[in-house]
Amino acid sequence: MGREALYRHTSNIALDEVRSKLTSKFGSHASPKELVRVSNIPYLTIGKPDRRKLSDDNS
Numbered sequence: 001m002g003r004e005a006l007y008r009h010t011s012n013i014a015l016d017e018v019r020s021k022l023t024s025k026f027g028s029h030a031s032p033k034e035l036v037r038v039s040n041i042p043y044l045t046i047g048k049p050d051r052r053k054l055s056d057d058n059s
Contacts, residue, residue: 015035022031042050 015037018035019031038054042053044050
């Protein structure tokens with residue numbers, strides 16, 4: 001089971017740069033295996049990210 005991370009940012013940083021920074025800070029064993037750029041993060045009514053909608057939108 002891989003780890004997932006959600007991050008929202010308004011700049012156009014390259015995904016390779018994000019991966020590099022995460023790997024240097026946390027190591028490859030604790031960095032996400034996949035990075036996906038999304039335009040917005042849907043939330044549940046309780047304020048948590050809606051992971052089901054995210055995976056449906058990106059499949």
